Amino acid sequence: MKFGILINEGPYTHQASDSAYHFTEAALRAGHEVVRVFFYHDGVNNGTRLSVPPQDDRNISERWSALGQKYDLELILCVAAAQRRGLLDEDEAKRAGKDGSNMAPGFQISGLGQLIDAGIQADRLIVFGD
Amino acid sequence: MSVLHIVNKSPFDRNSLDSCLRLAKADSPILLIEDGIYAVQKNTAAAERMQQALSTHSVYALRSDLQARGINPDNIIDGISLVDYDGFVELTTEHDKLQSWL
Amino acid sequence: MASKKFLYVNRKAPHGSIYAQESLEVVLIGAAFEQDVTLAFVDDGVYQLMQNQDTGGIGAKNFAPTFRALGDYDVSQIYVERESLEMRGLSKEDLMPLTYEDEDDDWAEKDSIHVVSSDELADIIEQQDVILNF
Numbered sequence: 001m002k003f004g005i006l007i008n009e010g011p012y013t014h015q016a017s018d019s020a021y022h023f024t025e026a027a028l029r030a031g032h033e034v035v036r037v038f039f040y041h042d043g044v045n046n047g048t049r050l051s052v053p054p055q056d057d058r059n060i061s062e063r064w065s066a067l068g069q070k071y072d073l074e075l076i077l078c079v080a081a082a083q084r085r086g087l088l089d090e091d092e093a094k095r096a097g098k099d100g101s102n103m104a105p106g107f108q109i110s111g112l113g114q115l116i117d118a119g120i121q122a123d124r125l126i127v128f129g130d
Numbered sequence: 131m132s133v134l135h136i137v138n139k140s141p142f143d144r145n146s147l148d149s150c151l152r153l154a155k156a157d158s159p160i161l162l163i164e165d166g167i168y169a170v171q172k173n174t175a176a177a178e179r180m181q182q183a184l185s186t187h188s189v190y191a192l193r194s195d196l197q198a199r200g201i202n203p204d205n206i207i208d209g210i211s212l213v214d215y216d217g218f219v220e221l222t223t224e225h226d227k228l229q230s231w232l
Numbered sequence: 233m234a235s236k237k238f239l240y241v242n243r244k245a246p247h248g249s250i251y252a253q254e255s256l257e258v259v260l261i262g263a264a265f266e267q268d269v270t271l272a273f274v275d276d277g278v279y280q281l282m283q284n285q286d287t288g289g290i291g292a293k294n295f296a297p298t299f300r301a302l303g304d305y306d307v308s309q310i311y312v313e314r315e316s317l318e319m320r321g322l323s324k325e326d327l328m329p330l331t332y333e334d335e336d337d338d339w340a341e342k343d344s345i346h347v348v349s350s351d352e353l354a355d356i357i358e359q360q361d362v363i364l365n366f
Binding site: 001008016022026027029030032124125127128 | 222
C-alpha cells in the first residue's frame with residue numbers, strides 16, 4: 001500500500017515528528033511504500049542540518065536523513081513555509097542573497113503541489129501535527 | 131470503507147476528543163496517540179465519555195505513548211485495545227480515510 | 233490527472249497561530265490541481281470566516297479576503313458545523329458571505345457556505361478520499 005505523510009510541526013517542541021518517524025519506519029518495515037514525506041508549517045524545521053542536540057538525545061533531522069537514505073524516501077519541505085522560517089537550500093539562499101544554506105542531506109525544497117500530488121498518488125494520507 | 135479517527139490531545143486540555151466523538155460515525159474506530167492516551171484511564175472526568183464511546187466505536191491506544199506517560203495498563207478502561215506502531219500501520223491500511231483531530 | 237475528493241478540516245482560529253493562513257494556501261493549490269475540494273469549518277475554525285476582521289493593529293497579513301476568491305477557483309462546497317457556531321454564540325450572519333457562480337445554472341450567484349449539523353458533516357467526511365487536517 002502507498003502512504004503519504006504530512007508533518008505539520010517542527011522537531012522537539014511537539015511529538016508529531018517523532019510519531020511520524022516511528023509510523024513511517026513501521027510502514028516501510030512492513031513492506032509498504034511511502035511516496036513522500038511532506039513537511040509543512042513549522043514542520044519544515046525538521047530539515048535543518050544545523051541542530052546540535054545533546055549527546056544523549058535523538059537527532060531528529062539526522063534520523064530523517066538516514067531513513068530517507070535507507071529507503072530512498074522523498075523528504076520535501078514546502079518552499080513557502082521554508083522561506084518564511086529561514087530553511088534554505090543552496091539555490092534558494094543564492095536567490096535570496098543569504099550567506100548560507102542549512103538543509104540537511106536528503107531533504108528537498110518544493111511546492112505545495114507536491115502535497116496535493118502525494119494525496120493523489122497515495123492510498124492513505126496521514127497527518128501528524130499539534 | 132470507513133474513517134480511522136486519530137486523537138492526539140488530552141481530553142482535559144483540548145476539545146479534540148469531544149469533537150471526534152461528535153463527528154465520528156458509529157462503528158468508526160478511534161486511535162488514541164500522544165497526549166490523547168490520557169483518555170484511557172478509569173476514574174477520570176473523561177471515563178464516562180470513553181465508556182459511552184466504546185458502545186459504538188472500537189477504541190485503540192498506542193502502547194509506547196502509554197508507557198512513556200507512566201500510565202498503569204491495569205488502570206485502562208475495559209474494551210480499549212493497545213497497539214504498537216505495527217498495529218497503528220495496520221489500522222491505517224484497514225480504513226481508507228484518516229482523520230487526525232489535531 | 234486522476235481526480236480525488238479532498239477535504240480540508242479547519243479547526244483552528246486565525247491570527248493566534250499560522251495554521252489557518254497556511255492551510256488556505258494549500259486549498260488554493262489543491263483547487264488549481266483540479267481536485268474536488270471541500271472545506272469544513274469546525275470548532276474554533278469557524279472564527280476564520282468572521283466578518284470584519286481587521287489585522288491592521290497586529291501587523292499581520294489579513295488573509296480573510298482570500299476566502300472570497302474561493303468561488304473563482306471553483307471551491308463552492310464550504311461546510312460549517314452548526315454546533316460549533318452555536319457553542320460560540322454565532323450564526324451564519326456573523327460569517328462573511330461567500331458565493332460562486334453556478335455554470336450549470338446560467339452562472340447564477342449562489343451561496344458557498346452551508347451550515348450543517350454534526351450528523352450531516354459526519355456523512356460528508358465519510359464521502360472523501362483524502363482528508364487534510366490543519
